[in-house]
Amino acid sequence: MKAAAIEHFFATLQAANPHPETELQFTNVFELLAAVLLSAQATDVSVNKATRALFARAPTPEKMLALGVGQVEQHIKTIGLFRTKAKNLVATCQILVEQHGGRVPNTREALEALPGVGRKTANVVLNVAFGEPTMAVDTHIFRVGNRTGLAPGKNVVEVEQQLLKRIPKAYMVDAHHWLILHGRYICQARQPRCAACQVSAWCDFKPKTSTI
DNA sequence: ATCCCGAGGG
């Protein structure tokens, strides 16, 4: 996709949704970190359903730590990968309490040192909590980047670098959410809704079968 | 490359 097309692409998404936000529910930075950690290979709807009760009980790393792996497992049992996530979340809370004064660190290095927190999760926290123009490449952004021609890279790191390089800086912070929401509701994995897409004019993707 | 792992949709 050429520079002029990229400008049109994001200007259109911006006009349709001037202030995009994550659909994960949270009331503080710790809850944001926990929600993103829990969201791996799970829908936001599924995560929100479980975190409502979990965060009511444990809105801080200290309280989450006190809850323990067993109780956390019971709260998030309806989310996939629940054993791994409960173990990682509690272990992360222990590090937050012991090494960061119970606060969520604001550097990539410290975030990625937390169990269950990788590049993508760190990028989301840096973007949403600290306003940094990072690009967290999840399943939606990878797919949308590839299909549109915005970022044809073969892996998430390549796609991240391409997006950071090609998206105009003024759009970067919000681009993360625009691309996710576009992937979730329009450029869907199974059945892309090209007929309803507002940015198809600048997209390289041509579906083989007719889409609704 | 493989494992983890429930819920929802087609």
Next chain:
DNA sequence: CCCTCTGGAT
């Protein structure tokens, strides 16, 4: 039934 969902650790 099969595929997908804001991945990370081994």
